[in-house]
Amino acid sequence: MTRSRAILAATSIAAAAVLLVAGCDGDPPATPSPEPTATSASPESSPSPSSSAVVVAPERPKEMDDDGPAGAEAAAVYFLELDDYIMKTGDTAEWEAMSSKSCEHCEARLDQARQIAERGDVFSGGERTVSVLHTYEQDAATGIWPLDVRVNEKRSKITDSGGSILLSNEAQSKDRRVEIGRKDGRWVIIGVGDIPE
Template identity: 55%
Template sequence: MSHESCEYCANRLRQAKQIAAHGDLYEGGQASVTILHTYAQDVPTGIWPIDVEVSERASKITTPEGAVAFENEANINKSRVEVGKRDGAWVIVGVVYAPDEMEG
């Protein structure tokens, strides 16, 4: 679902692989997304920017020994998600947190 140029996506994938490699357990973090504003397609790049609000539940990472390695409180963030199409499927090209010009 992500384009190979999406740095945000690549970082999340690296994080997931690291958690799995250590045998850690990731719990929580369920997210819901509300679309705040959609923009017209940027013709030169073929990208559609979308402003979203992401509500994420609390999460934690626990080591195989049961120690809590990381905890994150529930939070709400605004982001601009850039999407495009590859082979007829939607892909995420980039994610930027709270750009100044965001509406909503």
Template identity: 50%
Template sequence: MPRATLAATAVGLAAVLLLAGCGPDGPEPPPAASESTTPGPSLSASPSVSPSPTSTVAPPERPVEMDDDGPAGAEAAAVYFLRLDDYIMKTGDTAQWEAMSHKECDYCVERLEQAQEIADHSYAWTNELTEVRVQESYVQDSATGLQRVDVAVSQGAVTVTDGSGDEVFQQDAIELVMGVELALADEDWVIVGITNVTDS
């Protein structure tokens, strides 16, 4: 693989749950008035096992709370979607990610492309324990119908290796808060946008 392509791939992978939110043309966030959610859904992914012909990676379980069309459903959907991130990177199985991604969600598209690139190059994505939990849930925007949920993410250290076992990307563990905007479409939750709100 040419060094320039490899470098570009590593740069692309550097957006591990970071700064890949919707651009200025995306929907505006709901009003600042909010109601804290304590406790929110808190689900931890299992430590990573690199996909191989003799091992499988189970997808995160879809929570039944996602059937709720109110704040509880939005919270569960936000947590579930962010838990899918590790799964699509490890397996290349992006069907559920795509099904929940709105066409306006830049973050969703960028992560999808990264997962597909990892799969296309037969890379292996490994990471330490990842924890995802709701930090705060906001009042639904009456004008747009959007529901915003802030989700705290503890992302374990990530390593991506090629078929020879050589490291092509590495990132230390990070802690951040993601602002997830959701909407209902045909009674299912879809992700309209995700931004990094850790420093806001």
């Protein structure tokens, strides 16, 4: 009787192992994807807009094809409205393509988006609307268009994969000076900062 039970137990364990392996063949992998994204939170973490909804990039305005002040305005607005998208997705290709190497603001935001993606943190909220307050004359020597804009940003937070809040920002409205120019037929952000007094 004891030998029968041992054989039965061994058979049951082997059958369970076969079923477990067979059942996993069609399942998605349990480990995170090789390319980390801002939405790679663990399944146990609480749902967030980033992990439960598709994040869509702002649409590139056709006015950006203009190489005059209308194009400069459209490009500045589009660039600044990309901010929450890069934070939520880790997709920074368009941001990088529009950033001058001399733009400290551009580099700082890019660094934060990369850090969020690498750590598997989740950025939620932070959606922006940008309006142009004033467009200045193009600088003849540099070709730069200075613009003053108002950035309205919704409340945002960054949480880790376990749902703990790492950073929280209240909704805010800020006026900023954007300097933008053309390089190889494309709009490039030279700098974003405080409006000089």
